[in-house]
Amino acid sequence: MLGASPWNTSLALTWLSGSTYGRTLDQLVPVAICLVVGLPLALAGARSLDLVALDEDVPRVLGVSLDRLRLGYLVLAAVLTAAAACAVGALGFVGLVAPHAARALVGARNRLVLPVAVGLGALLVSVADTIGRTVIAPSQLAAGLVTALVGAPYFVWLLWRTRAAH
Incomplete structure (x- = not known):
């Protein structure tokens, strides 16, 4: 924020405090798109998430690739978090x-x-x-x-x- 507009510290402080003030539909659309895509993906893998919560061995015995699954959910969580943070801040x-x-x-x-x-x-x-x-x-x-x-x-x-x- 400060790199793009170094003299507008109030904008940066508003974003850092997590405000919905002044948000428009243009800022909501990317978040909505990420939710429409991301939530069904997360729900589709809910069973494998339940397996991973048990321990390391059970998913491997059942053929679940832990490394790939963890990477996929990490990317999904990062994208959803980034979309929300870009829209309203922290x-x-x-x-x-x-x-x-x-x-x-x-x-x-x-x-x-x-x-x-x-x-x-x-x-x-x-x-x-x-x-x-x-x-x-x-x-x-x-x-x-x-x-x-x-x-x-x-x-x-x-x-x-x-x-x-x-």
């Missing part, structure tokens, strides 16, 4: 909170976790954006800051709960 806690909350709601089966995580992530960003626009109106808080305020305590609680269970 919304890091959404990626941490939504999958864990989805797994807590529907269990460990990726066929169910993936669409629920997408829906929860969209809901979290929408609610955070609404809160950010209304709490200190007429000023605004960026959606990324609101999700961090919600996500950080949730993530700490999740870590505490996991540690207490062991």
